[in-house]
Amino acid sequence: MVIALVFPTAAILPAQQPKPSEYQVKAAYLYNFGRFVKWPAGIAAGKGDSFAVCVLGQDPFGSTLDSALAGEALDGKPVVIRRIARPQDAADCRILFVSSTEEHHLKEILAAIDQASVLTVSDIPGFSRRGGIIQFVAEGDRVRFEINLASAESARLVLSSELLKVAAAVRRSLRSGD
Numbered sequence: 131m132v133i134a135l136v137f138p139t140a141a142i143l144p145a146q147q148p149k150p151s152e153y154q155v156k157a158a159y160l161y162n163f164g165r166f167v168k169w170p171a172g173i174a175a176g177k178g179d180s181f182a183v184c185v186l187g188q189d190p191f192g193s194t195l196d197s198a199l200a201g202e203a204l205d206g207k208p209v210v211i212r213r214i215a216r217p218q219d220a221a222d223c224r225i226l227f228v229s230s231t232e233e234h235h236l237k238e239i240l241a242a243i244d245q246a247s248v249l250t251v252s253d254i255p256g257f258s259r260r261g262g263i264i265q266f267v268a269e270g271d272r273v274r275f276e277i278n279l280a281s282a283e284s285a286r287l288v289l290s291s292e293l294l295k296v297a298a299a300v301r302r303s304l305r306s307g308d
Contacts, residue, residue, distance in 0.1 A: 153191050155273045156266055157198035160225055160251060163264060164204040166290035167249055167282075169224065181207040182222055184214050186239065187229030217242035228252040228262065236260055247286050258301055263287070267298055274298040 150158075160183055181204040185191065195211055202209045204224070212223065217239040220226045226248045228239060233254045240250065240261045250262045257265035258278040263285065265276045276299040282289050294300055 151194070152273060153194050154198065156253070157191060157195045159266070159273065159275065160195070160227060161199055161202060161204070161209070163249060163251065163293070164209075164225055166293035168288040168290075169205070169247055170286045178222060179207060180210040181205055181224050182210050182212050183225045183227070184212045184220055184223035185227045185229060186214050186217060186220060187232040189213055190229060191227075220248055221246045223248050225249045225251060228254065228257070230254050236262070244284075249285070249287055250281070258299075269298060276301065278303075 164181065164183070183195070183199060185195070189195075199209045199211060212219075214220060214223070217235075220239075220243050223246075226243065228236065228250060230253060232239060236254065236257070237260075243250070249264065250257075251264045251266070252262050253266040254260075254262070258276045258281070261278065261281050263278055263281045265278075267274050267276055275297055277289065277294060277297045278301045279289065279294070280301065280303050
């Protein structure tokens with residue numbers, strides 16, 4: 131119930147509608163994460179005249195992300211989707227989805243954007259334990275998420291208490307073993 135209130139686009143659709151795919155739900159979450167995160171004022175202003183949601187590595191969304199976020203705005207700026215090949219290209223991104231194809235490069239990716247105030251999101255197993263900010267996790271047939279609050283604070287991002295309330299887990303340390 132709380133998830134439906136906080137994330138209305140991720141709510142269960144009426145029975146006559148087909149069930150949304152996993153990546154349709156994840157696309158809705160990416161948009162809604164942007165609504166519940168506050169970026170540092172100087173960083174937010176310096177990232178251009180659009181709100182970039184980026185995908186690093188092989189794109190598991192296909193056209194789903196583009197259609198889900200078409201015409202949307204966040205932080206008063208139009209949302210643009212970018213597919214990038216290198217972590218160095220993520221400096222202008224506000225939200226970065228790290229594809230599971232990049233799992234073996236995760237340490238280098240997170241190091242490359244360490245000072246960029248980018249919200250990192252992935253479905254790589256152990257992502258939040260390894261320093262990512264938000265990790266998608268499966269609970270039965272539902273998509274949920276875990277948050278690494280220490281990583282968010284390190285990136286100078288403020289996550290809304292509403293977002294923290296609906297997370298499946300909130301970690302408070304940068305490394306595993308918390």
